[in-house]
Amino acid sequence: MSHERRERIVRADRAHVWHPYTAADLWENEDPIVVAEAHGAWLVDEDGTRYLDGNASWWTKTLGHGHPRLHAALAAQAARADHVAFAGITHEPAARLAEELVAIAPPGLTRVFYTDNGAGAIEVAVKIAVQSFVQRGRPEKCRFVALAGAYHGDTVGAASLGGVEIFRRPFAGILFDCLYASPSDGPLQEVLARVTALLRENADTVAAVFVEPMLQGAEGMRLHDPALLRHLRALCTELDVLLVCDEVFTGYGRTGPFWASAHAGITPDLMCLGKAFSQVLPMGATLATEALYDTFRGSKDRALLYGHTFAGNPLGAAVAREVLAIYRDEDVLGQVAAKSPRVARTIAELGAIDGVASPRALGMMGAVDLVGSASPFEGEAADYLGAAGWRVYREARRRGAYLRPLGNTVYVCPPLTIPDAELETLLDVFTESVRAALRA
Ligand SMILES: Cc1ncc(COP(=O)(O)O)c(C=O)c1O
Numbered sequence: 001m002s003h004e005r006r007e008r009i010v011r012a013d014r015a016h017v018w019h020p021y022t023a024a025d026l027w028e029n030e031d032p033i034v035v036a037e038a039h040g041a042w043l044v045d046e047d048g049t050r051y052l053d054g055n056a057s058w059w060t061k062t063l064g065h066g067h068p069r070l071h072a073a074l075a076a077q078a079a080r081a082d083h084v085a086f087a088g089i090t091h092e093p094a095a096r097l098a099e100e101l102v103a104i105a106p107p108g109l110t111r112v113f114y115t116d117n118g119a120g121a122i123e124v125a126v127k128i129a130v131q132s133f134v135q136r137g138r139p140e141k142c143r144f145v146a147l148a149g150a151y152h153g154d155t156v157g158a159a160s161l162g163g164v165e166i167f168r169r170p171f172a173g174i175l176f177d178c179l180y181a182s183p184s185d186g187p188l189q190e191v192l193a194r195v196t197a198l199l200r201e202n203a204d205t206v207a208a209v210f211v212e213p214m215l216q217g218a219e220g221m222r223l224h225d226p227a228l229l230r231h232l233r234a235l236c237t238e239l240d241v242l243l244v245c246d247e248v249f250t251g252y253g254r255t256g257p258f259w260a261s262a263h264a265g266i267t268p269d270l271m272c273l274g275k276a277f278s279q280v281l282p283m284g285a286t287l288a289t290e291a292l293y294d295t296f297r298g299s300k301d302r303a304l305l306y307g308h309t310f311a312g313n314p315l316g317a318a319v320a321r322e323v324l325a326i327y328r329d330e331d332v333l334g335q336v337a338a339k340s341p342r343v344a345r346t347i348a349e350l351g352a353i354d355g356v357a358s359p360r361a362l363g364m365m366g367a368v369d370l371v372g373s374a375s376p377f378e379g380e381a382a383d384y385l386g387a388a389g390w391r392v393y394r395e396a397r398r399r400g401a402y403l404r405p406l407g408n409t410v411y412v413c414p415p416l417t418i419p420d421a422e423l424e425t426l427l428d429v430f431t432e433s434v435r436a437a438l439r440a
Pocket of ligand 1: 218
């Protein structure tokens with residue numbers, strides 16, 4: 001690791017790289033973390049500085065970085081076949097992965113369609129929903145309902161479902177219309193009444209309701225009551241509307257159980273996976289019921305007209321199988337149950353500080369907002385563009401943790417397998433960084 005090498009990387013990056021969700025002018029003046037290595041819960045900069053990865057690298061690394069079993073699975077599969085097309089061809093990793101997913105999925109989800117990221121998994125669900133109603137003779141059912149503040153990815157279809165105003169704004173002219181059940185975190189009876197009215201009024205033209213079960217991530221880690229999911233399930237069944245659970249973020253134990261929909265004991269008609277699903281390679285999947293799959297039977301032209309070149313990639317599928325095996329062997333959900341009260345305690349303590357609002361925790365996610373009346377940030381933007389969270393980010397970097405905020409929402413979302421001592425350190429840094437930012 002050398003200073004020159006680090007400089008060289010940053011120079012090349014500043015000259016040519018376009019980063020996601022990064023303001024060009026700010027990036028030019030920022031000293032980025034330049035990752036040389038990543039192991040367990042740690043990111044190691046080219047300059048040797050170590051940072052605890054407080055958001056598990058955009059919520060993917062539930063098993064931490066560099067798990068030796070994932071690397072071994074990758075190498076073993078690479079030696080056999082690294083990529084083949086997935087039309088008219090199958091292979092062991094994709095076929096066995098589907099079998100293993102179905103075995104642990106909410107009962108009734110029996111079909112797996114592979115894509116290569118979370119937004120792709122959402123796009124597939126949109127198209128399955130629309131094409132299935134066309135093939136059932138109800139083409140007018142082609143609209144969607146989502147929750148206010150929903151985030152389902154950035155492709156045009158996925159972004160059309162999104163309810164975060166700032167992400168929609170530049171693309172408003174090309175996104176399809178979506179009906180929003182808003183907001184989902186108010187008093188429960190009001191939320192249920194609003195969603196009921198919206199669906200009853202529009203059921204004749206609505207194909208599906210999309211929901212991030214229990215926890216809306218990108219909007220600012222908002223929680224809702226599991227009763228909302230049960231209510232949506234019953235209403236969708238009654239009104240012949242499909243229910244889609246986007247478990248791209250919430251799946252794989254982030255909220256406690258393997259699937260967040262288990263908090264409500266429901267089975268959706270479609271379930272979307274990404275992020276922790278493969279953790280090492282871009283990989284997504286959409287699970288569907290057999291009833292839905294059946295609407296695509298009958299003749300050649302009823303096939304789902306959708307596919308990505310890298311669908312079912314053998315390397316990604318082999319790694320995804322090993323991810324499931326590690327969950328079994330390392331009792332990852334047991335680890336979540338043991339560690340999550342520690343996260344909740346820190347968040348509750350932070351919530352008592354002047355200037356901190358809305359403490360909330362579920363499983364291995366804990367968040368607060370820095371918009372309380374005593375906050376020095378009073379009057380600043382409180383949405384994704386808010387600056388308060390970035391002050392916490394800078395304080396945390398000085399203390400050895402990577403805590404990327406969502407505007408004025410700051411949160412921890414570490415690997416689920418983070419060792420106890422490192423979790424303690426991360427939570428201490430989180431607390432100290434919030435306190436320091438509030439003093440600034
Ligand atoms: C709930 C949810 N759905 C979908 C996506 C999109 O996944 P990807 O970034 O892999 O396209 C995300 C990404 O953050 C997400 O949080």
